[in-house]
Amino acid sequence: MDRNIARLRNRLDGLGVSLRPHLKTAKSVEVARCVMNSPEGPAMVSTLKEAEQFAAAGVRDIIYAVGITPAKLARVAQLLEGGVDLAVILDTVEQARAVAEVSRQTGVRIPALIEIDCDGHRSGVRPTNQVQLVEIGQALAAGAELRGVLTHAGDSYRGGGAEALQHCAEVERLAVVDAARILQHAGLPCPVVSVGSTPTAHHATDLMGVTEVRAGVFVFFDLVMAGIGVCQVDDIALSVLATVIGHQREKGWIVTDGGWMALSRDRGTSKQTVDQGYGLVCDVNGTPYPDIIVADANQEHGILAARAGSNARLPDLAVGDRVRLLPNHACATAAQHGSYNVVRGSSHVVEAHWTRFGGW
Amino acid sequence: MDRNIARLRNRLDGLGVSLRPHLKTAKSVEVARCVMNSPEGPAMVSTLKEAEQFAAAGVRDIIYAVGITPAKLARVAQLLEGGVDLAVILDTVEQARAVAEVSRQTGVRIPALIEIDCDGHRSGVRPTNQVQLVEIGQALAAGAELRGVLTHAGDSYRGGGAEALQHCAEVERLAVVDAARILQHAGLPCPVVSVGSTPTAHHATDLMGVTEVRAGVFVFFDLVMAGIGVCQVDDIALSVLATVIGHQREKGWIVTDGGWMALSRDRGTSKQTVDQGYGLVCDVNGTPYPDIIVADANQEHGILAARAGSNARLPDLAVGDRVRLLPNHACATAAQHGSYNVVRGSSHVVEAHWTRFGGW
Known part of the structure; x- marks a missing residue:
């Protein structure tokens, strides 16, 4: 940021x-x-x-x-x-x-x-x-x-x-x-x-x-801005941490507890050259898994899968492992949360909690 | 309800x-x-x-x-x-x-x-x-x-x-x-x-x-449920009040202050037989204007227009007039708000404020 x-x-x-x-x-x-x-x-x-x-x-x-x-x-x-x-x-x-x-x-x-x-x-x-x-x-x-x-x-x-x-x-x-x-x-x-x-x-x-x-x-910044070339993916300073809750291996799915309530329903990349689904999946340090996206989302479930047309392999993640999800649209994703956990670079140490507000 | x-x-x-x-x-x-x-x-x-x-x-x-x-x-x-x-x-x-x-x-x-x-x-x-x-x-x-x-x-x-x-x-x-x-x-x-x-x-x-x-x-209930026949539009017990803030008459648009922050980004009706955009537009009493929908939404702007393919006429609304918007997905729309204004039937009298919470 x-x-x-x-x-x-x-x-x-x-x-x-x-x-x-x-x-x-x-x-x-x-x-x-x-x-x-x-x-x-x-x-x-x-x-x-x-x-x-x-x-x-x-x-x-x-x-x-x-x-x-x-x-x-x-x-x-x-x-x-x-x-x-x-x-x-x-x-x-x-x-x-x-x-x-x-x-x-x-x-x-x-x-x-x-x-x-x-x-x-x-x-x-x-x-x-x-x-x-x-x-x-x-x-x-x-x-x-x-x-x-x-x-x-x-x-x-x-x-x-x-x-x-x-x-x-x-x-x-x-x-x-x-x-x-x-x-x-x-x-x-x-x-x-x-x-x-x-x-x-x-x-x-x-x-x-x-x-x-x-x-x-x-x-x-966010994936929409990266998609139009205004920033790099690495510039995105807002992410959502989610935890793996299961697998549907024969379908190539990892299921997490990061659904649209955490990410928002924003699908701003759906009309861009690269559709990022509901978000791009990174390891917990913020390094993207190539071509792994949140392919679908329910309220509190996110389905991680390879992007359509890609033959990327799913990362080897167990129940309880965490992933970092980059959002399509920072304004919409941030609005789903009551505060920010502030970290420096790829550190996991939360240095501060900054509250945010909503409403009119 | x-x-x-x-x-x-x-x-x-x-x-x-x-x-x-x-x-x-x-x-x-x-x-x-x-x-x-x-x-x-x-x-x-x-x-x-x-x-x-x-x-x-x-x-x-x-x-x-x-x-x-x-x-x-x-x-x-x-x-x-x-x-x-x-x-x-x-x-x-x-x-x-x-x-x-x-x-x-x-x-x-x-x-x-x-x-x-x-x-x-x-x-x-x-x-x-x-x-x-x-x-x-x-x-x-x-x-x-x-x-x-x-x-x-x-x-x-x-x-x-x-x-x-x-x-x-x-x-x-x-x-x-x-x-x-x-x-x-x-x-x-x-x-x-x-x-x-x-x-x-x-x-x-x-x-x-x-x-x-x-x-x-x-x-x-919501428009997705109405779209699959589980309820009637008249059963929908959650709505968002928005106010007209302008017109783009040559385009057939009414602009309101009800954008996706108030409605959510949910487009659950987009794959249904009748696409309701970001929501169905009613008068302030809850009577739908035939074929008038929230055709597009920005964060705090909603664009009301006739549904694509319809020749419905826009209602005659002035700046300051209010409309009632029925949501695609009640769970997602409610999540954008901190409380409910409780009314009885089509009454405008708010009988109670019920708070809601978010977060994990």
């Missing part, structure tokens, strides 16, 4: 842009403190619960990165009144009006960024939609604080090689730089120009006009 | 067999008390954490239904010493020897059931493997307590219609009845003959020789 954090930090330092880590991956105060520039942030969160928990731990500069709804604004205003600079995001005039209205009612100018859709992946205003952008900006300015623009190149998770990811990063940059220019031409402020995804953060070569980069999963 | 519990209870009463509910679905003391015959059980669990939590709540008759490993036997012995009748399951001679050895060391005869493989789904000894069965039984009898045999027709989740499920139930019954007979012929005891899965529990017509039926997901 330390190496992954240093790698992205060095990269962004070289590009002259600051990092706003997305804390939704780890949901842990200890991890947040390892990855943020300072104990006060900046940071990004995916739920108001995260905003509240990290605020309670001293974080003061937060963006809540899921489109705001009117019913959530009371909790936003409360954090702002408590001295936390919590910005919201939105992509409709209706939301902008609600944010401005609550700002006027509470006397707290809620900071808001306009979400820009750079690749058709999810939410946001297309940067070509100048009319809507300016209308949202003006609605916000009438009471709230227009903080800037923000986008997320969700399509970068599809990979496609280094060149494709460089292109994604440039598309992401251009979308917000264009949007910022439109707002500024309309006489509106746009101090923050925010981009981010782990693949684009690791492939952008030019971030001119961008003020900050957001990324989350780079802290732990 | 009350109706679902009454339905299975009435059915099993008619067949003259007792119910051992699997508490892994709800992981809640309050739900457990609704579904168990008595506050003391019987009950089934999928982790030692569940055994410990339910024991602390007064449950005294528990089977831990994941193959035991030597390292877990200390916790098992501790519960037994505390007056909880906790039985383990296993399918190898090595496990049986370890259980007998710890029984001798601690002076606590650990009850153990031999897991039988009725359908090749996962773990267990084939009932045709008489030599292995007797060897395990004898290894157990040398110190531990051979409590009986147990099987789970995991293949029943594939459905195939009422006749196929009746057949699954009969295969499940025969597997353990045969295994019990083999043990008894070898002079070994076999007081418990246990079968169970929600689909077979609802389709068995004859349970001769069986002493108990286990089932879990029947408490809440």
Whole structure:
């Protein structure tokens, strides 16, 4: 984890842009403190619960990165009144009006960024939609604080090689730089120009006009990121320990107590070139057994087998032996657990337990 | 939930067999008390954490239904010493020897059931493997307590219609009845003959020789169970409330804040006749919008759209409006939440909050 954090930090330092880590991956105060520039942030969160928990731990500069709804604004205003600079995001005039209205009612100018859709992946205003952008900006300015623009190149998770990811990063940059220019031409402020995804953060070569980069999963990495070439398998800093509970030798199965409850149901590698099943199987020190994956999972059972098409031999493991499973998707796997057992390198000594939280 | 519990209870009463509910679905003391015959059980669990939590709540008759490993036997012995009748399951001679050895060391005869493989789904000894069965039984009898045999027709989740499920139930019954007979012929005891899965529990017509039926997901039901005809959509007693956060109208999308963190990554209906995406979309009262599903999900974003091939129109929902999402797999979705908001019928009044726990 330390190496992954240093790698992205060095990269962004070289590009002259600051990092706003997305804390939704780890949901842990200890991890947040390892990855943020300072104990006060900046940071990004995916739920108001995260905003509240990290605020309670001293974080003061937060963006809540899921489109705001009117019913959530009371909790936003409360954090702002408590001295936390919590910005919201939105992509409709209706939301902008609600944010401005609550700002006027509470006397707290809620900071808001306009979400820009750079690749058709999810939410946001297309940067070509100048009319809507300016209308949202003006609605916000009438009471709230227009903080800037923000986008997320969700399509970068599809990979496609280094060149494709460089292109994604440039598309992401251009979308917000264009949007910022439109707002500024309309006489509106746009101090923050925010981009981010782990693949684009690791492939952008030019971030001119961008003020900050957001990324989350780079802290732990996972098999999906390895599959698109953003990290090596050896960089994956999150794993699940499971214990062998039986064999079905004639089928080529080893059965463990690491099922989807421990790994999550995420099958993010299923559409990649190499399908890792529910996870890649390593010995207890973290060295992968070639082509041995968690081929299937029930709630508390994982079936280890050779990857389809491979003639890899199963490792010689007895009931009670342990294996280390690397996850498809760190955010999803970590969410199945209440805490992290912190080890150094391939050591088995647990140096600390870092709690994580869930909920909304 | 009350109706679902009454339905299975009435059915099993008619067949003259007792119910051992699997508490892994709800992981809640309050739900457990609704579904168990008595506050003391019987009950089934999928982790030692569940055994410990339910024991602390007064449950005294528990089977831990994941193959035991030597390292877990200390916790098992501790519960037994505390007056909880906790039985383990296993399918190898090595496990049986370890259980007998710890029984001798601690002076606590650990009850153990031999897991039988009725359908090749996962773990267990084939009932045709008489030599292995007797060897395990004898290894157990040398110190531990051979409590009986147990099987789970995991293949029943594939459905195939009422006749196929009746057949699954009969295969499940025969597997353990045969295994019990083999043990008894070898002079070994076999007081418990246990079968169970929600689909077979609802389709068995004859349970001769069986002493108990286990089932879990029947408490809440879900879209997978509806897809194989074990329940109606209207029986599903677990849902996730989400709020509309935006639209991508030209794509036919409504975006909500109910993503996979709230629903789980489970895509259990993806191989069924009707693929429900990440969940079926209902109005806030629980009435489904025909053919509108959670077509895609990110961590905290759900994309509502018409099912592929349908020309259903999206409901007219504004930012801030709420929808109720029915899950593919109740066990997986419930696991994403720390508590249940308990409502009666389609009422919106939350009558209680029932906490649930996770972990191992």
